[in-house]
Every structure is written in C-alpha cells, then in structure tokens.
Amino acid sequence: MARYSAFSILRNALSGQKNWQRAWRAAEPKPSYDVIVIGGGGHGLATAFYLAENHGIRNVAVLEKGYVGGGNVGRNTTVIRSNYLLDGNTQFYEFSMKLWEGMSRALNFNVMFSQRGQLVTAHSADQLDGFSHRANVMRLNGIDADILDREDVRRLVPYLDFSDTARFPIHGAIFQGRAGTARHDAVAWGYARAADGHAVDIIQNCEVTGFLRDRDSIVGVETTKGRIGAGKVGLAVAGHTSVLGVKAGLELPIESHVLQAFVTEPLKPLVDHVVAYGADHFYVSQSDKGGLVFGGNLDGYNSYAQRGNLGVVREVAEAAIALMPCISRVRLLRHWGGVMDMTPDASPIICPTPIDGLYLNGGWCYGGFKATPASGWCFAHTIATGKPHPLVAAYGLDRFRTGHTLDEAGAGPSAWLQ
C-alpha cells in the first residue's frame, strides 16, 4: 500500500492522478475466516484493524450489507469529547480521545481531527454546580476540563444570546479544550484502508442473513454472497443490533430510535468550537467546508426509518435561534436521520455473549462516533482473548440483571428518554 503524503500528492499531480491505487481491495469472501466482523462501519472496521494490528489476527473479514461507512459513522454530527462522569465511562472515553489524537498518523489517513474545544452552556447556578462536579471528576482522572463564567463564555463565543430577551440566560459553561470534531467518512475510509493493508478482507454488498451453528456455538454466517465459516463472529451493527441479534437468538435491552442531523449552507467561519445548549437539545459545530452541522433530541419513538419528523426539525430550529440569534437567516440545507441503538442506561454494550463464538458491540445510543477507536480496540481485545478488555468491563450485557447500570443522565430505563 502506497503511503499518503504531500510528496505522493505532488507526484500524482504531475502524472495526472493516474497512479493512485484503490483505497482498499474489492474483496470477495473466502470459505472461512478466523474472525468475521459484521458491520463495515467505524466500529467494525476499527475492530478488524486492531485485531490485525494489536493481536496479529489477520485472517479477518468485515461484512458490510451496503457500502463501507454507509451507516451511522457517515450520518452523525462528528462530535468527539471525553467529558463523562461515571466510573467506567470516564476512562473509556478518555482512552478513545487519546487514540483520536494519534489516529491520522496511525492510519496514514487524515481524519481531520480538529481539537477546537467543546462547551456546554449552563443556565443556573445549580446547573453549573452539576457541570463542576463533572469537570472535577474529569480533572481527577487526568482529563482537561474548565468551568467558565458568563463573561468567559461571552469572550469565547460572543455570538450566543446574551441579551435581555434570552428565555434561559447563560450563566456559564463547562469547556473541554481537547474535544472537537473529525471528518466522519474519513474515519471509516481510513480504518478500511489500514485494515486492508493488514490483509483484512472488506466485503461490501454482503448482507448477513443468518448464523451457522454447530450445536450451541456459532461457526459462521449465511450471507447474500453465500455461507462463510468463522472461528468467531463479532457483531458491530449499531442501529440494527436487534435485527441481527434476533437471528442469533440473543435477547437484548435495545430499542432503535432516530436522531436527526442537520447541515446548513456553507458559510465563512462563524462557529469556532463545538457548542451545546444546556437549556435544551441543540449542539452545533462548523464543518471545514463551512456548513453548520447540528442536532437535537431523538424523534422519540422506535424507528428504523432513516428520516425524521418536521416537529423535531422545528424544535431544533427554535433551540438554534434561542442560543444563536444571528443564524436566523442562515438556511438549512439538508436534514436526515440516523438509527440509534438506545439502551436503558445510555451506555454501550461490548462483551462476549451467552452464545459461544458470538461477540457483541452495540448499544451506542447517540455517542458511538467518538467511541470508534476505543470501541474497536477493546472489542478486538474481547474477541481475541475471549474476555472483556478491562476498559469495557462495565459494558457487559448482564448489568441490567444485576443492577450495575451506568446511567449518566439518570433518565431511567425508558430508552427513548435517555
């Protein structure tokens, strides 16, 4: 695989761009693999990459029913942060952040990880106390965090509503400087290319339709491209975990819900950070191309349709103007929906399953993108060793039975309220 660099760009420019190679091979399935990862999204591709890179397992296939990166990795609002409160989440997401910081160079693919900082506004002293608690935990775990007062916020993001007519006046904010955004598609492509570089087969347009069993163990999959044997099978199809889980015989605490994302027309630089509104559901950043990328709350009912409803579009627009009155005339260019696996505690699931040979990675709720590298790293470890990586020890499927839930928001077991 030829390395990407400024030099390679120059050389190819001089030869009319004729000498670039495929970013990854168009592989067709072999009869069997040591490991099959179902799902060619960010998590599945990262898992395959780390299986090869960290564990030397190279006889690996990634099966993707559509095209690489066509699911949530390419539909999200690209926010990356590690500002989690609960023991278990804090360390996992910070580990992910560290992997992000080295990702472009590790993959030789520029994922444009932009550590522009994220702030969440607070609208009362009590809310700011809550944020301080979170910031304290972050600092005590070696993670950068700051608490800003109203004037700090005004200096940083003067375009927010600091007027007398603000319905929920800004009191302060929590800020994480190392948080930011990345180019979402590039993450999928970068992992695909790097995994391919380790001889992983990436097989597109290959839908898994069933599982092959030998007594109680899973030993392969049925696909639209035929049967494929596997020593171990890893499931990484967040959004559709239940659909495949049912086929494997898993009982899951997961519901699929739609979260909408929005992008405006491209503008000259306006929003230099990731900004989230603490009084309602709204968060925004500006892509390098200039579009404001934003999102809000779940549509709020089970859905596998990758589209949202107009009521939520309006609510998000209202929150957008409440926070940033200056974008009233900026125009919405596109909105779309992503299908999320929602769990009863809004924390993910990475673990061996009760079914021998089957490993589960799912339940990412609306936070899967930022977890991509750590999820792949830890899932690869879990598959390779058969035991959960210590960083995902809290993400077992049995936690709902035992009561060891990790409910960051305290919203309780109704998945759509998380």
Add this chain to the structure above:
Amino acid sequence: MLRIECPCCGPRDHDEFRYGGDASVTRPAHDDPDPEAWYRYVYIRTNPAGQHREFWQHVTGCRQWMVVERDTRNHAIASVDFARKSTVRKQRA
C-alpha cells in the same frame, strides 16, 4: 410528522402525544415477586423492524393511553385503540 388517529379525538400530530414504548411486553402483576419477570418486562425488547405495538398517551387531548400498531420501517399505522380496552381483553383472556 406522524399523525395518530386518536379513537376519540380524531387524527392529531404526534407531538400531542407522549410515547410509552413497547406494548407487547407484559407487566407482571403488582405483587409478582419474580425478578426475572420484572427484568424482562423492564429491559428486554424485541425491537422489530416492522410491526410494533406501542403505547402512546394523548397527553394534550383526552389523556387516554392508546395501543398503536405501527411499522417501524415506514411509520404506517395499522391500528389505534384505547389501552384500557386491550388491557382488559388481555386480562380476561
């Protein structure tokens, strides 16, 4: 924009309703001491890509809880009925 036809108020935008989740699960009797039954009721979901029985409350209308049958792939609604009716039916059965 879902429109749900409330059996007593007529078709309304879904934002007049409060969602109540999967209606196919069975709530154990209030004094059922079986942890497994409660665990399954609270946590385990079939989450189908297709027909889904679910609770909605017409919260800014008649305040009745409904059972709605809806296809989660395209939001086509096959039926709406008062939850009371289907609960009573279930209990009699």
Add this chain to the structure above:
Amino acid sequence: MASLTSSRDFSLCVADCPLIQIEGWDATLRQFEKSVSASLNTKLPASVGETVRHKGLLTIRVAPRRLWLALDEGTEAPALVVDPDLGCSVPLGEGRVRLKMAGPGIARLLSGCIAVDWHAPTAAPGRAVQTSFHHVPVLFLRTGETACELIVPRSFARSLSDWIAGG
C-alpha cells in the same frame, strides 16, 4: 373580563372560567351518566368533542369517561352530588382562564397558534377540541362563525395571550 387587544379584525379578552370536572368509573359509566343527566336536567354530549348547552351551563365531553361543566359568568354552580360508587368530581375553575376571541381575521390568526382545522366539522360552532398551543394543553371551543374561546391553564395564560396578541 379584560380586553387584551382589539382591532377591526380581531378582539381578544380574558375571563375567569368556572369549571367542574366529573368522571365516571368504567364499569358503571351508563349509570353514572344517567344520574348526572338527571341531576343537571340535561342530556350529555355523547362523544368527545361534542358539547351541550343548557341554561348557562356548557357540558363538554373531554374524554370517554370525563366531562367538563363550564359555567357562564354569573351562573350558579349546579347542585351536583356524584355518588362515589359511580364517579367523582373536582373543581378546575380556579386554574383555568378563558381567552375569548372574535373577528373576521380569527381563522388566520388561530392557524399560528393551534393545529385545528377551522373549516372541519369537528371544529364547527358548538364543538370542542382539546389540542396543544405552544406545548401547552388547551381546550378550543368554537362559539360562532368568527368566534372561539381557548380554555387554558392559568399559569400559562399570559404567555399564550401574549402570543395571540403578537400574531
């Protein structure tokens, strides 16, 4: 009753809203309705959204087992005793406000407030529709060709009347 805004096209007044809610139990609903009907000396609206007016008392069915008895201003509350084995009653008039609106521009103005089809039979004069107005539950009463009322929770009344006046 206080007038909040008035122009050639539109007037908006705010008034108190004496109101009693009664509700019957599922299994004995027919008996309950019979006894209420006898006690009020009027028939009851059969389905949700229907109203019956009788001597300064407007009876509105707001749910299958629930009725609102709204009193015109100055009307004495009916002497209604509900048998606890059949149902119950609770006064709601202190917590509701009537926003009375009239004028030729009313349908257009209301289209900026609630998702009710002014021209539909379910919103015809004499009908009631419970719906939401800027997230708040309200009861729309069609009182005439170009007139209606909204019965709104008192705590939200000013916010909602400001909204109407600004439309």
Add this chain to the structure above:
Amino acid sequence: MSSNRKRLPVGGRIRREVPVNFTFDGRKLIGYRGDTLASALLANGVTLVGRSFKYHRPRGIFSAGPEEPNALVTLGSAGRREPNLPAATLELADGMVVESQNRWPSLAFDVQSVNGLLAPLLSAGFYYKTFMGPTRRAWMFYEHFIRKAAGLGRAGTGPDPDRYEVRHAFADVAIVGGGPAGLSAARAAAAVGARVALIEQDFLLGGQLLAEPSDSAAAGWLRQAEAELEGFETVALMKRTTAFGSYDGNVLGLVKQRDPTDPKPNGEARQTVTMLRARSIVFATGAIERPIVFSNNDRPGVMLASAARTYLNRFAVLPGKKIIVATTNDGAWRTAFDYAAAGAEVTVADLRAVPPAALAAEAARLGVVVRAATRIVDLHGGHAVRQVTLNGPEGQSSAACDLVCVSGGWSPTVHLTSHLGSKPTYRDDIDGFVPGSFPAGRFGAGAMMGTYATADAIDDGHRAGSEAAASCGKSAPVPAPSKLDLDETATSSLREIPSVGRGKAFVDFQMDVTTGDIELAHREGYESVEHLKRYTTLGMGTDQGKTSNFAALAAMAALRKATIPETGATTFRPPYTPVAIGALAGRAIGHHFKPIRRTPMHDWHMANGAKMLEVGLWMRPYFYRQSGRNVNEAYVAEMRTVRQAAGLMDISTLGKIDVQGPDAAIFLDRVYANGFAKLAIGRARYGVMLRDDGIVFDDGTTTRLAENRFFMTTSTAKAADVLSRLEFLLDTAWPDLRVAVTSVSDEWAAMSVAGPNSRAILNAAFPALDVSEEALSHMGLLESEWEGRALRILRLSYSGERAYEVYVGATAGEQLWSRLLEAGRPFDLKPYGVEALGALRVEKGHVAGPEIDGRTTLDDLGLGRMAGKRSGFVGDVLRRRPALRAPNRQRLVGLECIEEGKRLRGGAILFLPDEKPHGHGRGRVTSVTFSPERGHYVGLALLAGDVAAEGSELVAIYPMKAETVRARVVSPVFIDPQGERLHG
C-alpha cells in the same frame, strides 16, 4: 453601460411601467416589476455574477430556477444579511442591495482564483492524504487556513430584525407545482368539491408555460386555467411558496416568501412556514434540464436551453446575439427557433446523427445552422464566453458566440417523493428516474412522472387530480380540461457522454467537481454513489446537485461499465431548497422560545424586588433584593428570618394531583414505596415513588381528604411525568381500579409559612380558624374557605421549622399572599426565595434533586425504612437486585467543614485524607449551604458505605477552584435532630 441594453423592446411578462432600482456590488441598476434578479442582471448585460467554491472560477447565470448552481449572491446587510441566494429565484424589488460572494478583493479580480492553477494538487480527496504532520496537532494549523478559504457567503452578525411565522393548515388535496399538470390537477380536484391547496414556488403560476411567448396559445391557456381556479372558493393558490419537505402523515412543509414588491406588507412575516396536513397530495413538480459536460462548460455565458428560452420569452431579455445550442434532444431546438425569431444568429449542435426532419425544416426556415452528430468539446472565454470548439463529422472547428445553450435531456423532479424513503426507479425510455411507488394518498403527474409533452401532462394532471380527490371521498364526472398542443416531439433521445478537452469539465458546478474527480474516485474504489458524493463532495452544494446528479451517475456508470440502475440512485433529503432556520423557528424565539409559566403571585414578586429564576418553564423568586445585595448574602439572611421569625415562600409550582375513587388508597399503596392505605383522614404523609427499575423517581406529600380522596403533591420538575405515570398504570396495568387522577397544579396558589412565628401569623391572618397544636398538629390538615375560595392548610415542614403550607384557589393567591404578609408584619414575616428554601432543606437533611438524581435507591438516601418489609409496590422487585443492595454503595451522609475560613462546595469529590486524589473518589458532595446555626458550611454527600461512619474525616477536593477542604461525616440532620421545632 446603458441600462437594460439586452432587453427587447416588447414582450415578456414584465411591467415596463414599473421600473425597479437595485444595486449589484455597488452598481446602481434598473430592472422591471416581474423581473427576477437574474433576468434583471442579464438585461443589464451582467454576465459575471459569482465565484465558485473551490477554484474561484468566474461564474454566471446558468438556470432560471432553484436549480441554479452558480449565480449565488448575498442580499442585505447586518442583521438582514442573507448569503448564498440563487439569483434566479429572487423576485426583483425596489432597493435590493445585492453583493457577489466568495471573492476578494473584487468579483472581477479574485486573488484566490490562483487555486485554479493549483488544481492538480487539489484533486478530490487530497485533504485525506496530507496535512498529517509534522506533529499530532498539525491539522489544527492547516485547518485554520482551509476554513477561511472554504464557505461561501457570510452569516449576519446580530439578531434578525424580521418576523417569521409558523402556521398550521389543512387541505383535502395538496398539489405541488403550478405548471400545466398541477393546474389541471387542481381544476379536476376543485371541480368535485375538494379543498385544494396549489403550491407554486414562483411568483407566477404556469411553470414551463412561462417560457412560452407571452402572446402564444400557451399563454392563453394559462390565463384561462388561472381564472378558472380563482373562481373556486375552495382553492388556495399559494404562490411564492415552496414545498420544501414531504413528511410522514401526508404532511408537507411549505415556506412562503412575503411579496417583496408589496410596499405595505401589513405585518406579514418575511417568511411563513406552513405545516400542511393534506388528505391526499399530487406531486406535479416538473423536471429539471440537465447540462452537458465539456471542457470549461462552467463559464459565464453557458446556460440551460430552457432557461435561455425563459429569459427571452418571459423576461424579454436577449442575453446573446450569436448563440450555440448544444443538445441531445428535441426540446432545446425550440430555444434555437425563438432566438432566431428574435434576431439572433443561431447554430444548433445536436449530438444525434439525424435530428428529426421537421425540426431541420423549421431550422432552415428560420435560418438556423444545424450541425448533426456534433458536440462541444471546449469553450473559450474568461468572464464571458467568446468561442466554442465543436467536434462533428467534419472534424474539429471553432465557432464564435456570446451564449451557449445546453440541454442534456431532463430529470424528473423526484426530490419530494423521495423524502419518505421511496427509491426512485430508472426508466429506460426517458433515461431518467421517476418515483418508485406512492404510498396511499399520494399521486404524481406530468413531467415528474416522465410525461413531458404539455398536452399529455395536462391530461395526466387531470387524472391525478381526480384520483386524489376520489381518495378523500370526492368524485363526480368533470369535463376534460381544454387542450393545449405545443407541437412538442419526443424529448431525450441520446445519453450525453462527457467529452473532455484540455480544460476542466464540470459535473457539479457549485462544488467544482469535474470529470477528473469522478475518475479519480472510481480509481480509488469510491464507486458507490454515496462514496462518490462523499469523496468528491458532489451534490453537497446549496443546490443539492439538482443539475449534477444524473451526469455524475452516468459518468460513474460508464467508468464501472454498468447500467444506471446498477450504479445506484441518489438519496434526496429535505429540504428541497434551503430554508432559513429563523423561518422554521417562527415566533418561538426570544421570550417565546418556551412558554413562560407564572404563579398566581408572580406580579407581586416582580413588584417587590424578587430576582427571578427560570426553573423548567416556571419563573420562581430566586431571592429578594431587600434581603441582600447578592444571592449569597440574601439567602443567608432569608434563612435566618425563617429560623428566627418566619418566612413566606411561593410554592405554587409544586405538582398537585387530585386522586379520587373507591380504590384510591389501594392505588397509592402500590405507587408509593411506603404505605398509604392506613393513612387517617385529615392526615398527610411524605411518600417516595420508585421507577420500575427500583430507582427513586419522585417524592412529595400526599394528604387524605376523605375516605376516597387524596391530594398528592410532587416535585416541581416531575409533576407532568408523575401524572402520566399514574395514568399509565391505571390505563394499562390496573384498569380494574376505580381511581381518577387529575392535575390540579394550576388550581391552587400555594405558599409556605415557615418559622417559629408561623402559627401566630396564621392566627392573625385567619382569626376564625383554630390552628392550635391540638387542632392542627404536625402532618395535619385543616380545610376551610377564604374569600369564597377553598382553603387548605397543611402542617408540613421542609425547613425543619414549624411550618404550614397554605393552599387557596388560584384566583385569590396574590390576595392571600398579601394578607399573610400584612398579618405577619408584627411577627417579622418576610418572603424568601428558592435559594434559601434549598439551603433550609440541606440544614434539615432533606433530599432533593441533587440527591434524587435518577441513580439513587431508597437505601442510598437513608429512606429504606420507609418501605420496611412492604412489597407489591412499583419498583420493589428490581430494587432488590444485587448491585442496588451492595453494602459499599454510596449513601447519604452529612458533612461539615472542619477547616476555619474554608467552605464546602457542591460537586466536590471526596477522598480519604491519606490517599492520592485520583479517579472518582469515595463519593461526592451533592448539596451545601452555609449554616447560620452552625456558623460554618455544611453539606449533604453520597459516600461509599465503608468510609461513611459518622466521625470519619475526609477531604473534599474541588479541582475547578484548586480547593482541598477537610470535612467530617456527621448526621445529615444539622438542626433539631429530635424534631422539637416541628412539633409543639
């Protein structure tokens, strides 16, 4: 430059008697009423209008509609600045101030056009391959410059001074598109009595008919159709209105532009978004012409053939006198003929070997030069086209020209029908995509269904309109619409294949995507349509690739040696054209963002120095300014008042629920963790509810008013959730229980009189009532009347002092509040706010929001004894799960600060004094207050069971302020642990 030098002396649908002044980049120009900005610019000979996104290439006006990829401008300034508007959709209005964008220092001389020279380096995806070093954070350095270069226009800086509105609307039949098919559909539906909404984005009805000469038969047909529709009372003709999205439930999102030429808009919003709920919908959205791909095909002076015809016939503008019409189909010949008739010198270069004889004959008659089997391969000219290179049977040749009209066929406008997820299907005979299928209640008609000939589209519209009306139960025989035959012949007959000479050939003009970029994407394996879009940014512009999608698909299909359907179809997302965020927000901005909830005493608070605080939707007094200069001073003073005399607090925001019925007691016994069945009439009890998963849900006090009747209070935050939950249980789980629950939150004004003087104050305020210890003991109830309203007095305390909650009919709330203050004056009664309320409860060790955080159990909060050995209540079984019973779980303790001059803070993390402060610690401080009684800070904390013994010493670490404070575990009840103040 003389004004309107490209305007023909007669014709068009402009009103020459109404001149319109506007400026473009500071130049004063004149157009006419009826012009668009694009037509007025063309009339004035302005060809260079914008710069492209990446290479900053000069661009002109390419289309006559919302598909415009090139001519994007910024309108207005300051708060009214609106970037990226397609000139072809802007109705010209007096005083319009228009600026070009994405150029510096000027449109004609743009420094960044140097990017064109760097183009070989800036190939698709080049960002992904570089800017990775030398350090990990290198991208942050490069990004700074890349962001500056990207983006098109600039957003406004201040709040938007204009108004927006969101409206609700209903129709039997909604018809999207006011062209021949839509007009015909509207007539058919209206004639059978359906309520019709006809939605047209333009300020004139007619669609493609507007491109016909204004004195033609088509114009006559249009006049008649319009007049007929205006005759129906049930038809709403919604002009200047775009259906931007199609949503579930047959809902259309519409956005209407106010008539910009109306001098008296009479308060009408600048834009109105309408949510139209239709029983059925007819999509008659027409089709969009496709460009042709050749080198330098993006230069100003290249225009869609149908657009050129529109500018000529609708706006009486002759943008060129020496024109080349490059086409693959018959339709564009009509442009050639009309231009020839208007006096232009016209050459048709048709890609087909043998164009239809009838067209050739007409061409000969009009003196149009015809070159068959000929294509354009290159174009010359910078800011305006000068010459093209043609390649045909006779070889390569040059032709001078000042306008190039292109037509690569047509694409049906299937955006709206795709929004609901139905994939368009490819139709070989028209070489284009049509809607795959329609769900019930949706229909298509005319060009969007591939029915291109006007006569057929009119018939198709009639059919669709009738079917749509019938699907809402309205049908009757309707006479056929009047005929209109425009003598059109077949349209697309040959797929255009990109032909590239030396310069770049553009597929997506706005995003600067070239054929080379598509080849590169293919070479690198980004061959699915979605990869192509994402890798090259194709279709990601403000036009969403309306003119580019098909050409790109065709190019990729050719590279993959696959058919179009094998290659895929693009997914269209709403909105069809961009919609201002402010329009979607409507009037729900500023104070109206969320409705404001006011208590009955709100006005008193405002008039009497309260600093108000938003609590959910409520406004509550935070503190009173007369108590202190700031909240910290004030709350301590207000606490002292309550502890030493008496305070008055507005607690109307508490959730209040009337619970009635023969089974009410049984019901409460199940929903609360503690028992209520044995509660005596006239007594109140504090109750805690759990969620099904065993975690604490909410707490409050419930009072038994009668055998069958209870009065429940909930926290302010959970009021609505608790009521819905109770209704859920009654409707879905226990329908056999005869219980009614009703919110009475608004029914009662509620106020708490707390403090040692509270009884004396009540005595003074209600001389007729007996509020003695005997008559009204702690947790007792007194019901009465006051000024004709119901009155309830509950002896309850949140602060630990003797206290009464006084409830009165909401209409008398302010009156009673004032009465109590007056009666309390001799007893030093003063109002206090929520900050003092919170502090008082901390001192007394009562839990609230910071402790009931959705993760804590009854045992965690020290309330386990409330449930005792009970079972059968909500949450009982799952609260027994092992993790929720683990001995080392964090549980509620009291903490007191043991360092002189230091303070505790909520959110501090607790560690043992001798351990390294790292990680999540042993617990956290949840709530704190300065305790005037104790003279130092006290707090509540959740602390691991193994270190929570009273007397243990801990350090509270607060990195945000670099504070470390020593604290001691104590009982959470800091005052009056025996409860002597409550009783007696």
